Amino acid sequence: MFKTGDTVVVNGSDIGQIVDITKRDLGQQICEFYIVEKRDQNARLMIPTNTKDRIRSLPSEDEINEVFTILSCEQYETDILVQKRKVFFSYLEKNRFKGAKEVASILRTLTLLKKKKGLSTAEKKLYTDCRQQLITEVSLAQKKNETEIEVLMDTALE
Numbered sequence: 001m002f003k004t005g006d007t008v009v010v011n012g013s014d015i016g017q018i019v020d021i022t023k024r025d026l027g028q029q030i031c032e033f034y035i036v037e038k039r040d041q042n043a044r045l046m047i048p049t050n051t052k053d054r055i056r057s058l059p060s061e062d063e064i065n066e067v068f069t070i071l072s073c074e075q076y077e078t079d080i081l082v083q084k085r086k087v088f089f090s091y092l093e094k095n096r097f098k099g100a101k102e103v104a105s106i107l108r109t110l111t112l113l114k115k116k117k118g119l120s121t122a123e124k125k126l127y128t129d130c131r132q133q134l135i136t137e138v139s140l141a142q143k144k145n146e147t148e149i150e151v152l153m154d155t156a157l158e
């Protein structure tokens with residue numbers, strides 16, 4: 001369970017800070033909610049505290065190490081490369097509520113596709129979104145500048 005002040009990832013891509021934990025009467029029952037203030041916007045989200053799949057913590061140091069291992073992997077799942085069209089749907093399924101390792105996996109796949117054949121417009125957007133998501137999560141988790149993480153990530157992806 002999270003506490004007030006924790007930085008979390010909500011719905012797979014929104015990053016924010018829990019500013020309150022509150023109870024609301026929903027008629028037949030009283031439910032508890034995290035109130036999450038989104039990082040880059042003046043918006044708040046209410047996330048039920050019993051919903052484990054919509055909210056997660058920032059990646060741990062071990063997860064960050066695994067992310068960089070995935071990003072720097074030369075030999076990658078060639079079956080995914082062959083099934084280029086499935087990348088987008090794989091991303092939606094994996095990233096929706098899962099962690100940084102899954103996003104890194106999609107980013108690595110898209111990077112290899114980009115080198116081999118190029119990306120469609122939708123895949124370019126997906127590449128940019130995945131890349132920015134990882135940069136933001138890792139920089140917040142490690143309390144480092146995003147530019148520094150961006151350089152490390154680009155180096156790993158080469």
